[in-house]
Amino acid sequence: MITIRGVHKEFSINGASVTALSPTDLDVSRGEFVSIIGPSGCGKSTLLRILAGLEKASGGAIAIEDGSSSRQRVGFVFQEPVLLPWLSALENVRFPLDTAGVSRAEADNRALQLLKLVGLSGFEAALPRALSGGMRQRVSIARALSYDPSLLLMDEPFGALDLITRDRLNDELLSIWAQTKKTILFVTHSVEEAAYLSDRVVVMTPRPGRIKSIYNVSLPRPRGESTKLDPAFHQLMAELRRDLI
């Protein structure tokens, strides 16, 4: 699905060259859930932003293979919801379709389905300021899914939420992933989140940012409360924590 070869990123601050990302190789298969974890400044967000086309790599090659021919292959969820405050929840979800010239009826239909998928039926007309932080992030996820991208990039999407909301959204994300069969690349700095959600966990280290190791997560799916009691889950979290130091 995604093939990353030798992608790296340097930028200069006051003439001094800083390496944000050392040459990096990574393969992600279709339908896989891969988390990237690491401390601040390890280049995990940079890698994600390069994949989304928000930043240019200094070199290397990225190939995103995709069965569909849609122009918009990548959905992106930011740490903040980034909703347009003058649009209702429904209009925010519809926004990418509206600006792409999709017909009103089709866009409405799609947005209604997606709001239902993220558990926000009944909040179609609400403005973002009337929604809680967790609900706003759900709208943001629905918006990223609106144009049906095969790849979903998530940049610490639940980092600004409280732990209870975060746990609930993790479960909802797994259910959305199971229903939509998207490929998800998920950046986080929470060891628990990475272990709970992923098929594979990529550990990165800072200065210069590079991939240190990759873990296969063999915990059975569907995951839930029993996963959190599984000794293997705790074993994995301990290994990840040790690796991050």
Add this chain to the structure above:
Amino acid sequence: MTITNILTALRSLAIAIAVWWIIVLVASVPAYLLPAPDAVAARFVFLTQTAELMKHIRVTLTEIGAGFVLGGLLGVAFGWLFVRIPLLGRLLSPLILLLQTAPKIAIAPLLLLWLGLDMGPKITLIAIVTFFPVMAGAAAGFAAVEKPYRDLATLLHLGTWKRFRRIELPFSLPPILAGLRIASTQAVTAAVIGELMGATYGLGYLLSLGQENGDASVVIVAVLILSAIGWGFHEVIRLCERRMLSWHTSQVTLDASV
């Protein structure tokens, strides 16, 4: 603006007129200095019937409307350009500041020399006074569009126009409308300045006519109409703000305070 507000305003107006009348009667002020309200009202009716008053009002309103739209559009366009091309902003902002700091009353004769006695110089002057607050507001608004929103536009492959129309402009509407609201009162003043300097029609011309003939009632009629225009104009923009910015927190606090 609720019914209660209108009633309060009408009551204040009635009290002011009553006080005016009492002063004129008790102090027996000569009519050539301060005519009584009924004399002013009679003069208003007379001016209306000779059909000229309506033309004066129409000319002034046209000038204000055209100058305001022109200055507003240019203000938004330049505000956007200055944020988009910072070099252009650095090059042009000293000139614009110079134009802004020059007293408008000092520019007016020059505009009249260049553009004649018609509406041209007045429209230009109104556009100049409208331009600055709108440009400043627009530039502040466009510069404050946060990076994640610009990332969103990039992600959705929005072109320059859609980016402007769907993201940047709505975000910048609060300061742009605040700029327009400030400009609305200045626009009326600018129209009067232009017409006082030289005109063949307009309420400012009517003012100078009244002064020349020593007819205070004509001056008062013109002043009252100008105030009404300024107030109405301001209210129209407040209404736009309430309609267009209901999503914005400023409207919640403004409604509480005003």
